[in-house]
Amino acid sequence: MDTQSQTGTDTRDTRERILDVAEVLFTEHGFDGTSMRMITGQAGVNLAAANYHFGTKEALFQAVFQRRIEQLNRARVAALAALEAEANGVPLKPSRILEGFFGPALAMAADTEHGGHTFMRLLGRTYTEPTQFVRRFMAEEYADVMNRYADALYKALPGVPVSEILWRLHFMMGAVSYAISGIDALKLAVRELDDDPAKLGPRLMAFLLGGLRAPLVESLRLHTPATAARSEDADANDGPDATHA
C-alpha cells in the first residue's frame, strides 16, 4: 500500500485516469463538492480503486496537487537559477525575475490540452480555500520558492523593505490567480472583453511590472528627496503612460 512499487502493469493507467478526472472535478466543484463516486464513475474505474490507490480522498487531492506543483516549482527554481547564472554578480532586473516566477505559471495555464490550464485554476482556487490541510499543504509547497524569489527581488531592489516586496509579490499572485481562474466570471459580468489567451500573458506582465514599480506609499517610503519628488509627480500625471500625448 505504501511501497508505491509500480510493477509495470497497466496500473498507472488507472491511477493516472483517476488523477486526471479528479483534477478536473476538484477544479470544477471544489473538494467537498466532488464525491469519490463522481471521480471513479467518470474515470470508468471501480469506486474502491480510488481508495486502493490513494488511500483517502484527502490523499487523492494531495496527489493531484503534488503532481503539478512539483513541475511548477522546478520550472520556477530553474528559471531563477538560469538568470543568476547568466548575469553573474550583476543585479538582476526585476522584470526578468517576474518573468521567471510568473512565466511558468502562465505557460502552464496556456496548456489546455494536458490539463495545465485546469490545474492552474485549481491552484488559484485552493489558495483562498480555507480547508486546513489544504492551506498547510499550500504553504509548505510554496514557502521555499517564494522565499527564493523574495530574496532575489530584495537584492534587485536595494532600499525596498523586504516586507514590501513580499506584499507586492502577494498582490501579484492574486492578480495572476484571478486572471487565470476567474475569467468565466469576468466574461459573465461584463459586456465587451477581448479574451484572446495569447494576449493574457503580455497584458498581465505589463500590469504586474507597473505594480511592482509603483512608488512606495508615504508612510513606508525611505526619506530620500528624489523618491518624494517622483511620487508627487506620479500623482500629477495620472493614468497609463499610453494616454500621454
Next chain:
Amino acid sequence: MDTQSQTGTDTRDTRERILDVAEVLFTEHGFDGTSMRMITGQAGVNLAAANYHFGTKEALFQAVFQRRIEQLNRARVAALAALEAEANGVPLKPSRILEGFFGPALAMAADTEHGGHTFMRLLGRTYTEPTQFVRRFMAEEYADVMNRYADALYKALPGVPVSEILWRLHFMMGAVSYAISGIDALKLAVRELDDDPAKLGPRLMAFLLGGLRAPLVESLRLHTPATAARSEDADANDGPDATHA
C-alpha cells in the same frame, strides 16, 4: 413565507443569528463544507428554523451574500456619484476612481467587529468558487457596478481600449481579493511580514495605481510615438521609483 412581514417579535434575532453564523462558517469551510446542522447548532437554534426562515441552503447563502453586497454596491455607486458631482464635466483622475471602487471594500475588510472582514473573505473566495448558482449570482450583483466604473475609467483614460480597462480592473480585483482573504496563507508561507492592517490599504492602493498606470504592451498599444518611447524608457530603469537615487 414570502410576505417577509416581520411582526416585531424576536424573529429577527433568530434570522440574524443564523445569518451571522452562516457567514462565518461559509467563509471558513465553503458552501459544501458547511452543513445546516453546523450552522443551526452553533447559532443555538433548531435545525428546522433555518429552512423555515430561508427555505433552502442555497437561499440562505444568497441571503448571507445579499445582505452585505448591497451595502458594498451602494457605497461604491455613491462614491462614484459623489466624484462625478464634485468635478462636474472635468475628467476624473483614475486614482480617485480606484479609491471609490476599492475604498469601500477595504473599509469593510477593516471592520473586524461587525463581520465585514469575514464577508470580504467570503466574497473573494466566492469569486473563484465554481458553483454554478454562485457564479451567476456574483455576476448579476457585480455587473452593474463594474460596468459603471469601467465607463468612468474609460472616460478618464482616453485612448485606452475599454477591454484593457476591464482586464486591469480584473487584475486589481484579484490583487485586492488575495490581499484580504489570503493573508493567513501568506503569513504561513513567509518569514518576515509586516501585517499591520492599517498599512494594507495604502500599500494596496499604491500597487493598484502602479498597475493601472503601467505602459500598454507592445501589441495592444496605440501607435503614437510618445507612448512607444515611454515604454522603452520604463524598461530601462526597472524597479520601484523609491530605488532611484
Next chain:
DNA sequence: GTATGATTAAAACGATTGTTTGAAACCAGA
C-alpha cells in the same frame, strides 16, 4: 379567555457521503 397565525421543537425521511470488506480476476515468475 379564546381563536389565529407565526415560530419553534423533535423526529424522521430518503439520498448520498467516504471507506471497508471479501471474493473474483489478473499477471508475472518458477
Next chain:
DNA sequence: TCTGGTTTCAAACAATCGTTTTAATCATAC
C-alpha cells in the same frame, strides 16, 4: 500449471447530508 502478489469488482458499512413533517409553543387581536 501452479503460486504469490497485485488489482478489480460488487456489495455493504455507518455516518451525515438537506429537507419535510407534525405537534407544541408563543404572541397577539378579538
